Amino acid sequence: MNIKQLVKLIFVNTFIYFAGVSSVYAFTCYDSTGNVLSYTQSPVTANAYVNLQPSVQAGQNLVVDLSNSIFCKNDDPSARRDQVNMIRGSAYGGVLNNFRGSLRYYGSSYTFPLTNPTHQQDFPSGNYTAWNTQLYLTPISAAGGVVVNRGTHFATLVMYQVGSNIVGGGNVNTSTFTWNLYANNDVVVPIGGCDVSSRNVVVNLPEYPGSAQPVPLSIYCASSQNISYYLTGTTDTSSNIFANTLSGANAAKGVGIQMVRNGNAIPANQNVQLGRVGSSAVNLGLSARYSRTQGQVTAGKVQSVIGVTFMYD
Numbered sequence: 001m002n003i004k005q006l007v008k009l010i011f012v013n014t015f016i017y018f019a020g021v022s023s024v025y026a027f028t029c030y031d032s033t034g035n036v037l038s039y040t041q042s043p044v045t046a047n048a049y050v051n052l053q054p055s056v057q058a059g060q061n062l063v064v065d066l067s068n069s070i071f072c073k074n075d076d077p078s079a080r081r082d083q084v085n086m087i088r089g090s091a092y093g094g095v096l097n098n099f100r101g102s103l104r105y106y107g108s109s110y111t112f113p114l115t116n117p118t119h120q121q122d123f124p125s126g127n128y129t130a131w132n133t134q135l136y137l138t139p140i141s142a143a144g145g146v147v148v149n150r151g152t153h154f155a156t157l158v159m160y161q162v163g164s165n166i167v168g169g170g171n172v173n174t175s176t177f178t179w180n181l182y183a184n185n186d187v188v189v190p191i192g193g194c195d196v197s198s199r200n201v202v203v204n205l206p207e208y209p210g211s212a213q214p215v216p217l218s219i220y221c222a223s224s225q226n227i228s229y230y231l232t233g234t235t236d237t238s239s240n241i242f243a244n245t246l247s248g249a250n251a252a253k254g255v256g257i258q259m260v261r262n263g264n265a266i267p268a269n270q271n272v273q274l275g276r277v278g279s280s281a282v283n284l285g286l287s288a289r290y291s292r293t294q295g296q297v298t299a300g301k302v303q304s305v306i307g308v309t310f311m312y313d
Contacts, residue, residue, distance in 0.1 A: 026163040026173070027082045027123060029131065032069035032184050043176040049184040052148060056195040058222040060102060060136040063154075063189055064181070067130035074123045081166050083120040086133075089158040089178070090114040095146055096154050096189070101137040112136070117160070133157075137189065142227060142310035143196050143219055145188040155181045194221035194310065197281060203288045208252070208297065212260055212289035217308065218281040219274070225312040227274040229284065231259055231266055232307040236293045240265040242304040243293075252300030258291040259306060265291070271311070284308070 030036045031048040050069035055062045074082045085105070091113030092099050103112040106121045112135065135155060148154055157179045164172045188199055197218045205213055219227060236243040241256040258265040262285065266272060274282060290302070 026075055026080050027072065027084070027161055028075055028128075029070055029072040030128070043178065045178040045180065047180045047182055049182050051184050052154075052187045052189070054187055054189045056139075056190050056193065056220075056222045057136075059139075059193075061139060061190050061192075061222075063096070063101070063135045063137055066133040066135070069184070070131040070133075071128040072123060072131050073128045074126055077124055077126040079166060081164050081169075082123040083162045084123060085120045085160055086110075086114060086118045087158050087160045087176075088114050088116065090156060092135075092137075092155050093180075094153040094155075095148055096137070099137050099140075099191070101135065104134040104136065106132045114158075120162070137191060139191060139193040141192040142225070142312040143190070143192040143194040144310075145190050145192075145195075145199060148183045148187050148189055150183055150186050152183045153180055154183055157181065192310070193223065193225060193312065194219050194227065194277065196310075205257075205288060205290065205302070208255060208290050208302075210290060212287040215259070215284065215286040215288055217286060218283045219277055219310065220279055220281040221277045221312075222279065224276050224278040227277045227282075227310060227312050228271045229274060229308055229310045230271050231268050232309060233268060233305060235268050238293075239267040239269075241291045241293060242268070242306055244302045245305055246301050246303045250300050252298060252302045254293055254295040254297035255302055256291050256293050257302065257304040257306070258289050260287045260289055261285050 028036065032051050033049045035049065048070060050064055050066060052064045053068065074080065086103065090103065101112045103110045103114060103118070105118040108119055110118050159177045159179060161175045161177070162172065164170065197216065201215060201217050203213050203215055221227070234243045234245060235241060236256040241258055243256050244251060260266065261272065274284065
């Protein structure tokens, strides 16, 4: 039985020296797949692939920590000063297009999508260092989630770079780069203030009539919340019996599935109070068992798909 919760960059500046002509990259980055992102003109657009490791946090949910996926350096640190900030146009996109949150850029937080530029950050190191930037979502539900598949565009960041000579501050060059961020892995981004232990729980029942089997599903919240939930799915002769969704010659007849808590069958669409839930996971206390419906019981396979929707005050 399935129980599913409803839930690169190289900034290029060209310097001409009278001793000869050489092209010096002022700023270089690479992403988690090893792609070096480089451009010889501005404005330009680049694709960066990053590893998403979302988590529920107090008041906001981490979507991606770009310091795990993007690394940058100053290619001429002894002669050039690079200052970089993020500007208006930076926003969530794709499956996260309608969401809001915050961008944390080198320790300072800004409303995201950006309506104003961030502070300028110096890049003095000639060695690749982690790009200290994180994206967060503002929770909009109890424990919902959005599936982000590998290769999916989920956000856009617009970067503005100012390069100048360390001595005298001359030879100023500015560049604008648009980064389209793509997921390098398959994840579910939590969009609620709480999260669950699994979003796809499979419970295997013994042969009929068999005994009730526990449903390993728990919930935790970044801060204490008063949580309730309800079940959804196709019901049979009673609102507390979920129908066998299989059909055909191999499907069992006369039997469905009940979800039980504290020995009592839970009807569909009926709120179940779980109480206060904090950072310690709380098990929903559910078990699944067979239940008779109308007609004679015949041998075969039984499957029910039941959704769990969470709510909080």
